[in-house]
Amino acid sequence: MQVEEITQILRESPSVRLIKSRSVDFFLSFVIEAFEGQAAIMQERLHMLLENRLDEQENTLVEDDSEMTRLVESNEQKAKRLIKDWTDKGFLTNYQNEEGEVIYEISSHTSKLIDWVVSLKKEDYIGTESKFKTLFSQLKELVEYSNEDREKRLELLRTKKMEIEHQIQRLEMGEEVEVYEDYQIEPRYNSLNKLAKELLSDFKEVDDNFKGIIKEIYERQTENAEKKALLNYIFDAYGELKQSQQGKRFYAFGEFLL
Incomplete structure (x- = not known):
């Protein structure tokens, strides 16, 4: 910057x-x-x-x-x-x-x-372990989904498949189910809560942009703007918002939910 x-x-x-x-x-x-x-x-x-x-x-x-x-x-x-x-x-x-x-x-x-x-409020916990695992998981995901090599992707998927099969076998043989301790749950919960607030903030920003467009449309209607010019503005503003990085992330999230 x-x-x-x-x-x-x-x-x-x-x-x-x-x-x-x-x-x-x-x-x-x-x-x-x-x-x-x-x-x-x-x-x-x-x-x-x-x-x-x-x-x-x-x-x-x-x-x-x-x-x-x-x-x-x-x-x-x-x-x-x-x-x-x-x-x-x-x-x-x-x-x-x-x-x-x-x-x-x-x-x-x-x-x-x-x-x-x-x-800025001082937290009573330090989620070092959960933060490291989140960082490591995202790095693995970044490596996996930034590589277009088909054989490499198949290799990664086969490795995941073997890991899952080994977990199933161990559980079937009577191994105890691994669960998080309280000290592991709290930082993860707080991290999820923080991410949820950030997500709401992102939605709020997109919502403000849409309302700004709607407000401009109302003002142009009040000024008796030509219908053709008004429609052009609507489609241009909507298209610009949808093609922005913010808009792309918003619509990608919507597609994920659907």
Whole structure:
């Protein structure tokens, strides 16, 4: 990664903008609690939850822009302003459902930052053994599926077949079934949990991109854009997203599930 690319990311990324914000601790604490167990919240409820939080933690919110006129704001007004500000900055996303109600979600940028902050928490375990086995397994998989040699692939498959047959024979001869100890289960469970969160974050980013396309379509419809131009935009945007590395990974996962 070149210096210019790093500079651009640090300058433009909403995640970086959020972590540099003076109110990042208040914001993260609020959204983690508000969105716990649910992916989306209706506008009125989110305003109410934030207003209640402001009532409970009076004068604890430090904002980046402290205008004197805001000192006379009610917490209801402040909650609505903050939600709009967080959405404009890319920390939250919103859309309208079929009934025209505004729904809010945590943006992919905020989701990534939350995962990163959680990862900084000191863990009580060190999963060296499970990490090494995962690394070794992925290296074997990389070697196997990056080689187009048919005979080499057959050789690897025959080796796997022999290993499985030997395991079956040992079990049939009365050998005890090997199971993980607690110290082996915990790091694997935590690793799976971490991967699941990363997967959800990836899905969230793709979802945000689709919603961005849909929002652009609505705006063009409102502007009475020509149908031909609108259709061209839809197909071009969809095709571009599908051909991106992010889109390819998303659709590959979908095909795997099917």
